[in-house]
Amino acid sequence: MSVEVKGVSFSYGSVDVLHDVSFSAGPGDLMAVLGPNGVGKSTLFGCLLGYLRPRTGQVLLGGRDVQTLSGAEIAREIAYIPQSAPVTYNYTVLDTVLMGVTHQIGIFSAPKQKHIDKAMAALESLGIAHLAQRGAQKISGGERQLALLARALVQDARVLLMDEPTANLDYGNSFRVMQRIQALGGAGYTVIFSTHEPNQAFRYANRVLALSGGCVAADGRPDAVLTGELLSELYGVGVAVQSAQAGGEQFRVSIPFEKEARP
Amino acid sequence: MKKTIEQSTPRYGRRFALLGLLFAAVFLLSFILGRYSVPLGTTLRILWARLAALCTFGRAVVAQTWTETEGAVVLNIRLPRILCAVLVGAALSTAGASYQGMFRNPMVSPDLMGASTGAGFGAALAILLGAGYWGITLTAFCFGLAAVALAYLVSRFSRLNATLALVLAGVMISSLFSACTSFVKLVADTQDQLPAITYWLMGSLSSVKAEDTAFAAVPILIGLIPLVLLRWRINLLTVSEAEARSLGLRSGRLRLTVILAATLVTSASVSVSGMIGWVGLVIPHFCRMLFGYDYRRLIPASILMGGTFLLLVDDLARIVTSSEIPLGILTSFVGAPVFVWLILQGGADRER
Numbered sequence: 001m002s003v004e005v006k007g008v009s010f011s012y013g014s015v016d017v018l019h020d021v022s023f024s025a026g027p028g029d030l031m032a033v034l035g036p037n038g039v040g041k042s043t044l045f046g047c048l049l050g051y052l053r054p055r056t057g058q059v060l061l062g063g064r065d066v067q068t069l070s071g072a073e074i075a076r077e078i079a080y081i082p083q084s085a086p087v088t089y090n091y092t093v094l095d096t097v098l099m100g101v102t103h104q105i106g107i108f109s110a111p112k113q114k115h116i117d118k119a120m121a122a123l124e125s126l127g128i129a130h131l132a133q134r135g136a137q138k139i140s141g142g143e144r145q146l147a148l149l150a151r152a153l154v155q156d157a158r159v160l161l162m163d164e165p166t167a168n169l170d171y172g173n174s175f176r177v178m179q180r181i182q183a184l185g186g187a188g189y190t191v192i193f194s195t196h197e198p199n200q201a202f203r204y205a206n207r208v209l210a211l212s213g214g215c216v217a218a219d220g221r222p223d224a225v226l227t228g229e230l231l232s233e234l235y236g237v238g239v240a241v242q243s244a245q246a247g248g249e250q251f252r253v254s255i256p257f258e259k260e261a262r263p
Numbered sequence: 264m265k266k267t268i269e270q271s272t273p274r275y276g277r278r279f280a281l282l283g284l285l286f287a288a289v290f291l292l293s294f295i296l297g298r299y300s301v302p303l304g305t306t307l308r309i310l311w312a313r314l315a316a317l318c319t320f321g322r323a324v325v326a327q328t329w330t331e332t333e334g335a336v337v338l339n340i341r342l343p344r345i346l347c348a349v350l351v352g353a354a355l356s357t358a359g360a361s362y363q364g365m366f367r368n369p370m371v372s373p374d375l376m377g378a379s380t381g382a383g384f385g386a387a388l389a390i391l392l393g394a395g396y397w398g399i400t401l402t403a404f405c406f407g408l409a410a411v412a413l414a415y416l417v418s419r420f421s422r423l424n425a426t427l428a429l430v431l432a433g434v435m436i437s438s439l440f441s442a443c444t445s446f447v448k449l450v451a452d453t454q455d456q457l458p459a460i461t462y463w464l465m466g467s468l469s470s471v472k473a474e475d476t477a478f479a480a481v482p483i484l485i486g487l488i489p490l491v492l493l494r495w496r497i498n499l500l501t502v503s504e505a506e507a508r509s510l511g512l513r514s515g516r517l518r519l520t521v522i523l524a525a526t527l528v529t530s531a532s533v534s535v536s537g538m539i540g541w542v543g544l545v546i547p548h549f550c551r552m553l554f555g556y557d558y559r560r561l562i563p564a565s566i567l568m569g570g571t572f573l574l575l576v577d578d579l580a581r582i583v584t585s586s587e588i589p590l591g592i593l594t595s596f597v598g599a600p601v602f603v604w605l606i607l608q609g610g611a612d613r614e615r
Binding site for chain 1: 357364367368369426461493494495496498499501503506508509510511512513551555556557559
């Protein structure tokens with residue numbers, strides 16, 4: 001298992017955020033983390049990345065407690081991909097991707113040709129090699145998200161942790177980015193991503209972790225555990241889960257409705 | 264594949280070479296400007312003789328073909344002033360570039376953390392208390408460092424996000440010190456203290472002597488070295504702290520190092536030159552337009568361009584009028600139109 005979370009509880013002062021959260025994920029897992037706003041997804045991510053220390057329990061990365069690892073050791077195990085957001089400085093895509101080699105080089109050195117080759121290979125694998133010299137301000141949100149994904153690949157970590165990978169992206173870009181992410185799961189990465197959209201869990205993930213009130217409400221295959229009742233409980237609105245066909249494949253979809261008007 | 268990348272990469276090497284040539288030309292030109300004229304050939308011989316003597320610990324002697332006055336003008340008056348202008352320009356623009364990256368804000372200048380206003384208050388206080396030239400420089404330097412230390416301490420006790428706390432604390436300390444400076448001006452003797460303070464605050468290199476240059480050179484070089492060595496890492500301060508951390512970087516230590524280095528060079532510059540605005544804010548932008556955003560190129564470019572720019576402006580200050588115009592005024596006069604032109608051009612950034 002690349003990631004094991006064992007009985008993690010976390011509180012900010014007297015406010016309990018996570019309560020006895022346990023799950024594990026391994027290569028090939030594509031895990032969607034679902035839950036309403038403020039349920040503790042960011043806190044969970046902070047614990048996974050080692051910058052928040054759980055009150056009880058532990059997070060193991062590759063079998064070692066994350067709290068005992070150095071920054072560089074954590075970076076070798078797990079890569080974090082933030083939401084696509086506008087950037088202050090117009091770094092080129094290549095420069096952005098090269099930041100992924102930080103933990104592999106000394107503090108006074110800069111990326112070498114072999115790192116550039118590696119970055120180009122990562123960009124190529126995500127289909128955006130032609131953007132290498134473009135400024136990060138001059139590409140679309142989806143392309144920027146792919147660039148951040150390339151940076152994570154260059155980092156050489158086997159666990160990819162993504163904070164709402166399709167936030168701020170349009171419909172088509174969301175699909176393209178999620179397809180790339182799905183392919184990475186297929187290639188043996190352990191992918192954990194948070195999302196507000198249950199349909200993304202149905203469409204792309206093979207695992208889902210639903211959080212409610214700081215506890216694990218469900219953990220399993222999306223088709224099996226994401227029921228209308230569960231989603232309804234999570235989000236406080238009525239949710240119908242139905243089957244639909246697209247491109248010759250069967251998918252489940254969720255549709256919200258007003259609770260009182262339930263048939 | 265590789266070929267297309269190389270083709271689309273701007274020719275930074277050639278641009279550095281051109282900037283280096285420009286610097287060398289302005290450097291030499293600066294020696295022959297001025298009311299007492301010394302021909303370029305003579306100047307070069309004088310400099311060569313001094314350099315040879317320095318490198319061989321005084322054993323190599325070049326036959327003297329120049330007058331004592333010429334030697335004194337070149338070595339005791341022009342050389343210190345030229346070196347000082349280069350050092351101060353390089354220091355301010357490099358500190359500005361570093362601060363702008365660290366605070367993820369391109370509108371930040373090296374005085375954000377209070378280094379300039381602190382130094383300004385120190386100088387004003389020293390003038391009020393009747394200190395001599397050395398007293399003023401030293402007090403300015405110490406107060407510049409103290410202001411930033413104070414801002415940093417305040418931010419450490421804050422529960423806000425570290426960067427925001429630093430900016431707010433810096434702005435607060437800065438305004439406190441400028442209020443203190445105003446108070447000193449209010450109580451200063453209007454006959455000679457007030458003009459001295461006002462003139463000092465406007466910035467000038469006209470009274471720079473060899474000792475001042477030596478005094479400023481040590482902290483400036485000590486501060487520039489870590490910024491040059493860590494230049495690729497400074498890129499990582501421009502991404503969010505959570506990101507930097509996940510990339511394996513302890514950003515706290517790097518941040519502190521960059522603050523210390525940038526503050527050291529700013530305080531040292533301000534203590535010998537007075538307040539020179541503009542350079543630290545705008546030169547890094549020129550450099551980004553020509554050399555891109557990567558600090559690997561941005562830091563060396565800022566050093567070269569900052570040094571060239573301030574030297575050029577100081578030359579203007581020397582020759583335009585018989586009574587020297589303060590540098591703080593001239594930097595804006597010269598820089599603003601060029602910057603407006605660059606903005607209208609869209610810079611080298613346009614196509615990317």
